[in-house]
Structure formats: C-alpha cells, structure tokens
Amino acid sequence: MNSKPPNALPASIDETLALLAAHDYVADRALATVVFLALRMQRPLFLEGEAGVGKTEIAKVLAAALNRRLVRLQCYEGLDVASALYEWNYAAQMIAIRIAEAEGAADRERLSADVFSDKFLVKRPLLEALSPDAAGPPVLLVDELDRADEAFEAFLLEVLADFQVTIPELGTVRAAVPPIVVVTSNRTREIHDALKRRCLYHWIDYPAFARELAILQARLPQVPENLARATVAFVQALRKEDLFKSPGVAETLDWASALLELGAKSLDAALVGDTLGVVLKYQDDIGRLDRGKIDKLLAESRAQLKAAE
Amino acid sequence: MNAAPAVAENIIAFARALRAAGLKLGPGSAVDAVAAVETAGFTTREDFYWTLHAVLVKRHEDDPVFDTAFRLFWRRRDPNEAILAEMLPLAPVAPAEKAGQRRVQEALEDVGRPSMRRPRREEDLTYDMRGTASDLEVFAKKDFAQMSAAEISEARRRIAALPFAREEIFSRRLVSDPRGRRIDLRRTLRASLRAGGDLIDLKRRAPGRRRPPLVALLDISGSMSDYSRVVLHFLHALTEARGRVATFLFGTRLTNVTRALACRDPDAALAACSVAAKDWSGGTWISSSLHAFNKHWSRRVLTGAVVLLITDGLEREGGETLAREMDRLHKSARRLYWLNPLLRYEGFEPKARGIRAMLPHVDEMRPVHNLESLEGLCAALAKA
Numbered sequence: 001m002n003s004k005p006p007n008a009l010p011a012s013i014d015e016t017l018a019l020l021a022a023h024d025y026v027a028d029r030a031l032a033t034v035v036f037l038a039l040r041m042q043r044p045l046f047l048e049g050e051a052g053v054g055k056t057e058i059a060k061v062l063a064a065a066l067n068r069r070l071v072r073l074q075c076y077e078g079l080d081v082a083s084a085l086y087e088w089n090y091a092a093q094m095i096a097i098r099i100a101e102a103e104g105a106a107d108r109e110r111l112s113a114d115v116f117s118d119k120f121l122v123k124r125p126l127l128e129a130l131s132p133d134a135a136g137p138p139v140l141l142v143d144e145l146d147r148a149d150e151a152f153e154a155f156l157l158e159v160l161a162d163f164q165v166t167i168p169e170l171g172t173v174r175a176a177v178p179p180i181v182v183v184t185s186n187r188t189r190e191i192h193d194a195l196k197r198r199c200l201y202h203w204i205d206y207p208a209f210a211r212e213l214a215i216l217q218a219r220l221p222q223v224p225e226n227l228a229r230a231t232v233a234f235v236q237a238l239r240k241e242d243l244f245k246s247p248g249v250a251e252t253l254d255w256a257s258a259l260l261e262l263g264a265k266s267l268d269a270a271l272v273g274d275t276l277g278v279v280l281k282y283q284d285d286i287g288r289l290d291r292g293k294i295d296k297l298l299a300e301s302r303a304q305l306k307a308a309e
Numbered sequence: 310m311n312a313a314p315a316v317a318e319n320i321i322a323f324a325r326a327l328r329a330a331g332l333k334l335g336p337g338s339a340v341d342a343v344a345a346v347e348t349a350g351f352t353t354r355e356d357f358y359w360t361l362h363a364v365l366v367k368r369h370e371d372d373p374v375f376d377t378a379f380r381l382f383w384r385r386r387d388p389n390e391a392i393l394a395e396m397l398p399l400a401p402v403a404p405a406e407k408a409g410q411r412r413v414q415e416a417l418e419d420v421g422r423p424s425m426r427r428p429r430r431e432e433d434l435t436y437d438m439r440g441t442a443s444d445l446e447v448f449a450k451k452d453f454a455q456m457s458a459a460e461i462s463e464a465r466r467r468i469a470a471l472p473f474a475r476e477e478i479f480s481r482r483l484v485s486d487p488r489g490r491r492i493d494l495r496r497t498l499r500a501s502l503r504a505g506g507d508l509i510d511l512k513r514r515a516p517g518r519r520r521p522p523l524v525a526l527l528d529i530s531g532s533m534s535d536y537s538r539v540v541l542h543f544l545h546a547l548t549e550a551r552g553r554v555a556t557f558l559f560g561t562r563l564t565n566v567t568r569a570l571a572c573r574d575p576d577a578a579l580a581a582c583s584v585a586a587k588d589w590s591g592g593t594w595i596s597s598s599l600h601a602f603n604k605h606w607s608r609r610v611l612t613g614a615v616v617l618l619i620t621d622g623l624e625r626e627g628g629e630t631l632a633r634e635m636d637r638l639h640k641s642a643r644r645l646y647w648l649n650p651l652l653r654y655e656g657f658e659p660k661a662r663g664i665r666a667m668l669p670h671v672d673e674m675r676p677v678h679n680l681e682s683l684e685g686l687c688a689a690l691a692k693a
Contacts, residue, residue: 012349012350012352013349013352013356029355029356029359030359030362033349033356033359033360033362033363034359034362034363036348036349037345037348037349037360037363037364038363040348040349041341041344041345041348048369076481077480077481077482078480078481078482078483078516080482080483082495087495088494088495088498090494090495090497090498093498094498108505112502115502149480149482149519151482186608187369187608187609188608188609188612189609189610189612190609193333193367196367196368197333197335197337197338197367199367200363200364201363201366201367201368202363203369203372242600242604244603244604244637245608284633284637
C-alpha cells in the first residue's frame, strides 16, 4: 500500500481488504466489497447492525487510511438545519449592523450582503463535508441515524441525492467531488426505504471465531494468545445463549483489556463471574448467568477451542 | 472491464427476479448492479455475489431471499469455474418464480397490493351513522362475541368512525411558536432585515409535539378468536388515523403484521394478516411470544412507545417466566395497557395463573369487548 499516494482509492476488493487491515480493521470479504463499491461508485454506505460490531469504526478507519478529514454528525431527536448544516453568527451580525449604523453607512443592500457573507457563516458538519477541501473530499459519518426523527431523515435524503445545499442568502453550495458518506444505524427504528435506496446497504453481523480473534489480536496485541483465544471462544458461546442483548465486538475488546488489567493468565469461572458486567449490560442477562451456567459455557468454549486445534 | 452485454442482460433479469420475489427495487437498481459489476470486475463467484448483494439488498431481512435467488439463478452449469457470461442460456424465469413464491408466502408486504385494493365507500359510512339513537345505544354495548356477520361489518364501520384521541408528547424538535420561550435568532434576523433592519421583532420557538409510537400485541389464539378479528379492524383504523403503529400477532409464535396493516383497504389488510400469521385460533404461549418480542423487536420498535397488550391472559404454562417477560416489556414501554375481553364479566377476578403473573406489571387494565370499551380506550390513550 505504501507505493500509492496516501489518498488514492483502492483499485480492487483485495486492495480494500489490505487497506482496512493495515489500519487494524479486520473486515470480511462482503464488507470489503461493499466499501470498495461505495468508494468507486461514489455512493453513500449504509451500515446496519447490532451495537458494537464496528459500524462507526469503519468511517474512522477509512478517514485514516485514505488520509481524509473525518466529519462526524451525531444524530439525535430534534436535530435541525441549524445544527446539522449551517448557522449564522447572529451576535457578530448584530454588532456589524450597529457599527454600520453608527458609521452612517445605511445602504440597505450592501449591509445585507455584508452581513450574510462567509465571514458570519458557522459551518456545521453537512456543510463542512460539502465544502471543497485540499486533501480531497472528507469522510462524512452520519452516526446513529435511527436516533434522528423522520423530518431530518427527509432532509438528509435531499442532501445525499445530489450533494448540494442551498443557503438562501449565499446561494447553492455544491460538492465538486462528493464526500465519502458512511451512514450507520442501530435499527432502533426502520429507516425509510427511499434513503436506503440511495445507499449501498450492508448488515454487519457478529464475526465468526477466527475473525473475532484476528480483530482482538489486531487491536490488543499485548493480550497473550491463550487468553485471547479463551476470551473470544467464551464470547462466541455466550452469543449462542438466549440473551436480551448479545455482546458485540466492542465488548469483547473491553473484556480482554479488563482481563489484561487484572493480570489474568487464563479464564476461570470466578473471574468470569466478577467481570461479567463488562460483557453484559442488562441485569436480566447477568442474573441469568449463574455459576453453573458459566461453568457450562466455559466447558463449551474449551471444547470448541480443542476442536479447532 | 466492460461487462459483456449478455451478462448485463442476465443481471437485469436477476434484478427483475428479485423484485418479483418481493425485494423493493426501483428500476435504477438494475443499472446500478451492472455498474457495480463493471466496477468490481469479474473475479470469483464470491465477489460477484457480494457485489450484487451490495447494490440489490437494502434490508437485512432480504438476505435469505437474495441468497436463494442467487443460487438458483446463477447456478453453475459447468463443474469447473465457468465464466459467468457463459450462463446466458440459463432460463431465468423458472427459478425466479420459485424464489418469488417462497417470498410471497413468507413476507407479508406483498400480499394485498393494488389489485386487491378498492376505493372505500364513504357514503356507506355516513349512511350507517344515521341510525336512531336508541339503536346505537344497544349496539354499542353488545359483546363482540355475540355479533352476527352483519353486525360485525357495522362494528367495523363504527370503529372507522371512532374519534382517535390525539395524545401528544413534547418532541425535542423546536418549531416556531409566537408564545414560545426561546428566541429564534435565525428568523428574527431575517425578518428584521426584510423590514429594513430598524426594528427587531423577536420571533420565538418552542418544542414541537408528536405522537408517541404505539405498539399493539394481539393474541389470536382460540380463546380470543371472537375478538381478534374486530380488534384487528380497530388496529387497522388506528394505523390509518394515527400512523406510527406497529402491530404484532401472537398465538404460538410472534408475527409482525405492521406492513400488512399499512394497506389502506381494511379487507385487503386483514387478508394479508391472516396469510402472514400461521397460528390463528390455536394455543397460546404468551410467555414465549413475549420473549420473542422482547428479544427481537423491543429495541427496534419500543423507543418511547405505548404498548397495547390485547389478550385474555389465559395461559397454562409457566407463571414465573411470564412474569419476567412482562416485567421486561413493562420496563421498555412508555406505558403498558392490558386490554382484556374477560373484563366483560362483572366481578371478574384474576384467578388464572397467567393473569396473576401479568397483572403486577401493567399500568392499566381495560376491557376490550365492545365498542364502548374501545371508545374508552381512545380516551385513555389521550393521557398516555
């Protein structure tokens, strides 16, 4: 990868895989394909999946790997144009008007043109992403779109449709090259079909054993091999259980580093019981895992490890 | 690399097959798919699979349909790694239809589409509403279980005419409001400049209002069969009047019929529901159905939602697991109403184990056996 200039797009699916791997993101071929296509076809990438499977991370990794700026828009209910797109600096505008009046320059047309100029414009993430950038178009991360309300979704659809916005006083801002857009959703509600249609869609699932181990080793190389294998095997066994919320990859990583902090060399039932709160976030789930259950899961995961060897 | 025209044609046929199988694809997606394959190039079958997947699949639920359709359509004729372009002679129609049939059976959304739709006759409704006052009175109290077919159709019309309460909660979105407490600088400055900049007339805004989403869980087991149909009509009318209603049916398993109920015509919508749910008038496994809901759906539909649980609570199995699932449901819901047709019996006492397990976890229990009780429910929803 080093032979290429830092911000060149990958030329094939294999290169995409390598590029992500170089930045410690272990993707499967399906994800690499959809990322590659999104980059080449300049289409937004819509990622759905349970919490903690690395949806947001992919945008960060893409920004780092392609040497682009990361512009992040965290969604929430009531997100409006003023906080997503642009806002005028009203205080400064008022002062400018007062000064103009004091100086006696009361040319209304000119005043209005002065006050509504770039100088008083506060750019919010969407406008930032559309503005020209010397380092190439940025990576725009629209995070947790399911938290925003339908009104914002409709607005976003308009922006993603042709990557341009209109500010009444300034005119139309259009991205010469569209930004790399990554939209994520935790699926706490369904996103409208129209928005999905604009995007390339991908569901990120929990990784299988080998890939999760690779992720753990890439992210936390200081975890000893044995502990890493045992941790991943246990989490994999845990996901097969009937839980209200299965642990994500983020929880696996958290847990492994927690075990590392505790100086653990291997997994035993007492240790698992003490640190369960790192992996499971609902009291119902923690309550369900009594000592006997943990023993059973440990035995299962050890058998799995044996079989894999 | 340019896709050979033969391959392009096959990709377009494949997209059409997927559409027939119920995937929501616009005409643009086939073009996109060809472009994507051109971009990614032909390498391996796996890459080809994921390239088409990236463009053509827009919902996680569609994964299995895509997978089946892909395997049927792009079947390898040559045991060796054949070039995909060679597969032109493969007739796309038969496997596509096969996949489509399966999809139509499984998915609800494609049942009851325009062919089944007919315009709603408003005259009927107004005409029927002119019944004498005394007639209406008797009718309004009659138990659903005792109604004849004609009366049920009358009840449906009455339900459609129910005044649905506009219960509202404050949203975080700010809207302009002349009596609002916050100053809207954007509009203030614009208005002021429009007027010449001499006067500054403060514009204000305040939090808007929205309706909380509603989730209905309807028991369709044997003991509820007299009511479930009419209640479904009620839910259909509610979906139409209110929007943001998610409906699930359960007997021995849980079925999401939200999309089926979104169909405008009530008969088509109910027909779609009856196709979707396979467990009509069977047994009741309330706790396992609630468990399925809690596990798979609660985080997706229960964001500040009001829950209507419509069941008689008659279940033989496990009181303890049922209580646990009810507790979980109660914790995730904004308000949990239990609508119970058994309340029609005066002096109803919760003796059945299932009912006793569920009762501590509901906010309110209401009767749902006649039109009056549904009207009462609408009023109750106004407080939610």
